[in-house]
Amino acid sequence: MYKLFSEWYKRKFSDPHAVSLVVILISIALFITFFSNLLMPVFVAIVLAFLLDLPVNKLVHNAMSRTLATVIVVSTFVGFALLAAFVLLPLIWKQSSNLLQEIPHMLTLSQGFLMTLPEKYPDLVDVEQIKSIIAMIKNNFLQWGQLGLKGSLNAISDIVALLIYLILVPLMVFFFLKDKSELIGSITFFLPKERRMANKVSIEMNQQILNYIRGKIIEIIIVGTATTIAFMLLDLQYSLLLGVLVGLSVLVPYVGATVVTFPVMLVALFQFGFSSEFGYVMLAYGIIQAIDGNVIVPLLFSEAVNLHPVTIIIAVIFFGGLWGFWGVFFAIPLATLVKAVINAWPSIPEIEPDQKLISETTPGVVEEK
Incomplete structure (x- = not known):
């Protein structure tokens, strides 16, 4: 077993560049897993900067300074975001509130419809089955309502943090785009050479x-x-x-x-x-x-x-x-x-026994099949 594992390790991890790749990927995954809640605004800003980098590069390619191109792109993005926030979100919120108010009426109609099924299909549906289904639906809606109430209370308590994020995220996006080369250079300084x-x-x-x-x-x-x-x-x-x-x-x-x-x-x-x-x-x-x-x-x-x-x-x-x-x-x-x-x-191909014999009798030469 040890020999088998040793040969597999040599084939897969003999290249130091492969080991460096594994270390980098594991480090990034652990960092995101443990610090995602604390640094979520930073991750959101990185995603937005990554998305907005293309229009910035196009403007820079047209003989515009990177600072001015970043200002134009970020301002346009923030303008569209504010337009959506002040126009679409109130309408969506209003329709969501109306739908929540209609849910009890929908449940009543559903209950009435389900109670008619035993009369129409007595051989297929039983009254007790319908009552158990109605009770299960009511319990689920009660649990969802409690979760929604907790979410609303948490949202109210986090409104100050949300306002801070609305200020910090655009600022971070601006600096991520403006100082892209410097930031990438400072990050690569800590990465392995291989x-x-x-x-x-x-x-x-x-x-x-x-x-x-x-x-x-x-x-x-x-x-x-x-x-x-x-x-x-x-x-x-x-x-x-x-x-x-x-x-x-x-x-x-x-x-x-x-x-x-x-x-x-x-x-x-x-x-x-x-x-x-x-x-x-x-x-x-x-x-x-x-x-x-x-x-x-x-x-x-x-x-x-x-x-x-x-x-x-x-x-x-x-x-x-x-x-x-x-x-x-x-x-x-x-x-x-x-x-x-x-x-x-990278993977070093496994040498067959006959190839090993040839390589041992003729050093440096491995016959190709």
Whole structure:
């Protein structure tokens, strides 16, 4: 067993650059795991700076100073963020409040509908089964309500911190963009000199992550806007709220679209019942999902490394469990990073017994099969 492990270690870790890559990756993962709560504004600022670096570089390429280009790009971004905060968020908050007020009425209607099932289908449904289902639904809604109340109280207590973040994050984004070269130089000073593999993987992943973030944001905007417009044209209640939910659902591949289907279906069902309007809503929603999966995603992510759906789901579960929302958001790039590291990992080919004999009789010569 020791010999087997020793030979595997020599094949996989004989290159010091590979060892440096492992140390760098483990250090970054541990740092994020232990300090993510404390340094979350810094991580958010790094993500935003990474996203805004491309327009800054384009302006610098057009003979503009990096400071002026950073001021223009950051100011534009903050302006759009404030516009969304003061225009969209109040509407979403209002629709969310109205939906929460409608939930007791929806539960009452659902209870009445379920109680009619034993009369219509006495051989299939029992009254006690319906009562147990109703009790389970009420208990779940009670638990969700308690969690929502705790979240509201925590949000109120953290409002001062939120205001501080709203000031600090744009400032950090500005300095990350303005002093990019100096900051990168100061970080690389602490890295090992044997980092050829780390540089290779970072160059490969830089464009991958940038394309993914940009594509995912574009996908959220397209899907959310199209869904909102379609629901408005069909006169569906809470169209903006549902459109935002559908847009954000693309963050979690496969699972997000399945989960967000239930609120869309329930709202349409309680508003229209089993009617043609309900069918039109679900048809429009299905068409948007089909266009997203078969047209938008292939166009936006054509340069991304192909990953098996099982790999994507495992990555979402694993990284989401580690780092929450940002783990889910970066699940695909992180899975791609793991795949790139595995593909780039150096390995000394294992020598067969006959090759060992030849190499021992003729030093320095190994016969190729």
